[in-house]
Amino acid sequence: MPLFPSLPSPARLSDLLSRHPAHAGPLLMHVEGVMHAGAPLTAAECELIAAYVSGLNACAFCHGSHQIYAEALGIEPGLIDALLEDPDTAPIAPKMRPLLAYVAKLNNLPSRLTPTDVAAVMDAGWSEDALYHAVQVCALFNLFNRLVEGAGVDFTYGSNANLTPADRSADYKGFAKRLGVLG
Template identity: 50%
Template structure:
């Protein structure tokens, strides 16, 4: 239920973006650039990071939508549930483990991230651009989780599916066309 009295009780993030389009437009452009532009990390891996961070933050709204989005790009169903339970035993490619440990530490205890955490990612075969992209997705979804939770937004399973498939089929830039005018 939305905490903003001017919004309907069933408001979703798109409702907030329509209500406040001026900050939403550059935010959506950043989403598109970060999650859909060419990267060493696949779209599925970037969406996995978005969902993983959201799961660590217990943000059900973002976790649900980005889990389904990652699965639409080929992530096997159940992978994120396994990751939240234990990165070490989850059914993922070995090079992803240090990357996700880094993202987890950056989410849970950002002031404790060290060069050794980044070195572990680089030693697993990733390059600096992958570290940058992972840190950027992590940062963006920590922001989005705070925005969604701070405004009291929830999404039922039907909306999660709709939103995830919209993101998978059209990306984030498409959402700008759904905003209407700017304030």
């Protein structure tokens, strides 16, 4: 159930952003920059991290929508759920395992990150830029998870299989333009 009285039931992210447009355009441009701006991680890897972080935070809306995006971009169906169930046995590429472990620790216990955690990511072949990119995605989805949960955005894509969050391309800049919050 939506928490904000201006939102319909069920409430989508587009409902929230179009009712509060002052910051929606810049926010979605930031999302576009973090998720797609030719950074070290692929769009699929970014969407995997977004869905994983949102699942760790029990944000059903963001988890469900970004799982759709991740799978549309080539992430194996069921992988994100397997990560949430048991990250140690999930069928994830060895290179991704320490990066996702870092993201999970950052999400759940950030003050306990150590140079050993960074070394594990670097030893797997990631650059510092890639790790920073993963940190940005994690931070961004903590922000979005709080926006969504704080307003009561509750649309469930799983029960509406013919609908997608914006479109399957995860084009956040296009989404902002369609909402009219970006010129």
